Amino acid sequence: MARCDGTAQAAPACAGTARGRDHGTSDPRSTSDTRQTGGLMIPRVRVADIGRYEGQAVQIAGWLYNLRSSGKICFPQVRDGSGIIQCVAVKSALPEELFDTLKHLTQESSLMIQGKVRAEARAAGGFELDVESATIVQRVPEAAPYPITPKDHGIDFLMDHRHLWLRSRRQHAALIVRHEVVKGIRDYFDSNGFVLVDAPIFTPAACEGTSTLFELDYFEDEKVYLTQSGQLYGEATAAAFGKTYCFGPVFRAEKSKTRRHLTEFWMVEPEMAFADLEDVKRVGEELIRFVITRVLENRKEELKVLERDVTKLEAACAPFHRMSYDEAVVKLKAKGSEIQWGTDFGNTDETLLTDDLDRPVMVDRYPAAVKAFYFAPAPERADCALGVDFIAPEGYGEIIGGGQRIHDLDLLLKRLEEHQLPREAFEWYLDLRKYGSVPHAGFGMGVERFVAWMCGLEHVRETTAFPRMLYRTRP
RNA sequence: UCCUCGGUAGCUCAAUGGUAGAGCAUUCGGCUGUUAACCGAAGGGUUGUAGGUUCGAAUCCUACCCGGGGAGCCA
Numbered sequence: 001m002a003r004c005d006g007t008a009q010a011a012p013a014c015a016g017t018a019r020g021r022d023h024g025t026s027d028p029r030s031t032s033d034t035r036q037t038g039g040l041m042i043p044r045v046r047v048a049d050i051g052r053y054e055g056q057a058v059q060i061a062g063w064l065y066n067l068r069s070s071g072k073i074c075f076p077q078v079r080d081g082s083g084i085i086q087c088v089a090v091k092s093a094l095p096e097e098l099f100d101t102l103k104h105l106t107q108e109s110s111l112m113i114q115g116k117v118r119a120e121a122r123a124a125g126g127f128e129l130d131v132e133s134a135t136i137v138q139r140v141p142e143a144a145p146y147p148i149t150p151k152d153h154g155i156d157f158l159m160d161h162r163h164l165w166l167r168s169r170r171q172h173a174a175l176i177v178r179h180e181v182v183k184g185i186r187d188y189f190d191s192n193g194f195v196l197v198d199a200p201i202f203t204p205a206a207c208e209g210t211s212t213l214f215e216l217d218y219f220e221d222e223k224v225y226l227t228q229s230g231q232l233y234g235e236a237t238a239a240a241f242g243k244t245y246c247f248g249p250v251f252r253a254e255k256s257k258t259r260r261h262l263t264e265f266w267m268v269e270p271e272m273a274f275a276d277l278e279d280v281k282r283v284g285e286e287l288i289r290f291v292i293t294r295v296l297e298n299r300k301e302e303l304k305v306l307e308r309d310v311t312k313l314e315a316a317c318a319p320f321h322r323m324s325y326d327e328a329v330v331k332l333k334a335k336g337s338e339i340q341w342g343t344d345f346g347n348t349d350e351t352l353l354t355d356d357l358d359r360p361v362m363v364d365r366y367p368a369a370v371k372a373f374y375f376a377p378a379p380e381r382a383d384c385a386l387g388v389d390f391i392a393p394e395g396y397g398e399i400i401g402g403g404q405r406i407h408d409l410d411l412l413l414k415r416l417e418e419h420q421l422p423r424e425a426f427e428w429y430l431d432l433r434k435y436g437s438v439p440h441a442g443f444g445m446g447v448e449r450f451v452a453w454m455c456g457l458e459h460v461r462e463t464t465a466f467p468r469m470l471y472r473t474r475p
Numbered sequence: 476u477c478c479u480c481g482g483u484a485g486c487u488c489a490a491u492g493g494u495a496g497a498g499c500a501u502u503c504g505g506c507u508g509u510u511a512a513c514c515g516a517a518g519g520g521u522u523g524u525a526g527g528u529u530c531g532a533a534u535c536c537u538a539c540c541c542g543g544g545g546a547g548c549c550a
Binding site for chain 1: 486499501505509511543550
């Protein structure tokens with residue numbers, strides 16, 4: 001049972017800090033609309049910025065997060081998306097009607113409040129707003145109160161109310177961390193010579209042929225599928241631009257119902273021409289360390305809300321562990337696993353492999369038989385593929401999978417045949433081996449698993465606003 | 476697909492075969508510093524659905540529906 005985060009202590013307002021600005025990042029929590037309101041020359045400010053207005057009259061616009069009252073004084077907590085601030089309404093200082101309205105206001109009613117900003121040591125965010133006037137925009141009726149009350153709720157109920165649950169403090173924090181992760185990923189690639197070239201979402205056939213695909217009716221009896229990876233297209237764009245990445249949703253019709261699975265998730269997939277397995281390992285490690293550093297620098301408050309042990313993330317910034325599949329099998333057997341050489345790791349194996357590590361491990365040179373058709377064989381050992389998986393610590397599992405692709409036409413044709421894949425569907429892909437074929441490599445990183453790891457979440461469903469899962473497609 | 480756990484008030488749960496309860500939410504009352512505020516009172520139930528066993532079923536049995544966790548597969 002997750003404790004409800006519907007209501008909790010007041011805002012990480014942390015006003016006046018320069019958080020997020022060193023990188024020139026756009027911070028969704030720090031831009032105040034400074035327009036004048038109602039001809040009264042009172043600035044409308046966001047809660048995150050309120051510390052800059054100490055001693056001044058301001059207006060905030062938001063929703064009632066929680067309310068406590070004590071006879072002749074009441075404390076409406078207002079959230080506005082940038083933070084939460086406690087307001088103070090004193091009966092003797094306000095028109096009776098206004099005080100009564102506030103005292104009996106219902107949770108999540110929308111309102112605008114004008115008042116004076118005051119530093120307050122007792123407030124979690126360091127500031128309070130002394131109410132001078134208020135406008136209720138929409139009052140939530142008592143007959144149908146806001147369902148997510150400030151107590152415990154079950155996951156089924158919360159997921160049914162996901163559209164409202166997003167307003168809760170922990171969910172809000174997790175999605176802000178996701179925002180930072182996505183921004184960090186893009187900044188990393190954009191500043192390292194990669195060009196964003198997105199892959200299509202409707203695809204004519206399997207990219208890998210292994211996982212189940214979602215099938216759709218296209219026009220004139222044609223079937224198309226929702227993409228499960230943009231990789232094959234990435235190989236084409238890498239030959240056009242040198243280094244590219246695609247970043248978008250992918251779909252897996254696997255009937256997986258675990259804390260690590262969604263049927264729709266976001267994946268970033270870089271692809272590099274004139275590159276090999278070692279480049280994948282280098283870029284993947286740089287990317288992860290870059291993004292972790294960003295999150296640690298810019299999202300301290302959110303990590304605090306999420307009660308994330310940041311020392312674990314700091315430790316993960318050290319150089320990653322590296323081992324071959326052969327070495328991993330030896331280690332697993334020594335730890336009691338039943339694993340046999342030639343089979344892929346299950347989740348229990350992944351956890352076993354990393355439970356004594358404080359940072360990700362890169363496992364490379366898997367048996368070719370368990371990898372997709374396009375993996376290049378190791379030159380010194382043809383039964384091993386030049387693929388690598390990055391396995392995160394703390395049981396978060398595989399967060400990156402990738403490797404070097406076959407660039408030899410004849411070998412690729414042989415592999416298509418071995419995997420019983422129809423050559424016609426891959427003609428365009430084979431062209432890439434006919435016209436200036438070069439060694440090339442790339443990988444995919446699943447955003448939700450990465451965000452779950454950053455946030456220390458139990459389940460990937462809380463890392464995306466509206467998760468799509470085996471038995472849940474609403475709201 | 477398989478294994479496993481669950482479904483009782485708006486929410487979270489209790490009640491192990493004998494009168495269906497508590498906390499929160501809602502309403503009313505009290506309180507000038509509350510931090511998931513607190514105190515008092517009230518309203519609120521076809522126990523997931525359909526059968527069955529029994530004098531008697533939330534409780535035991537069968538089927539189905541819905542959901543949680545996991546396996547396989549995967550990021």
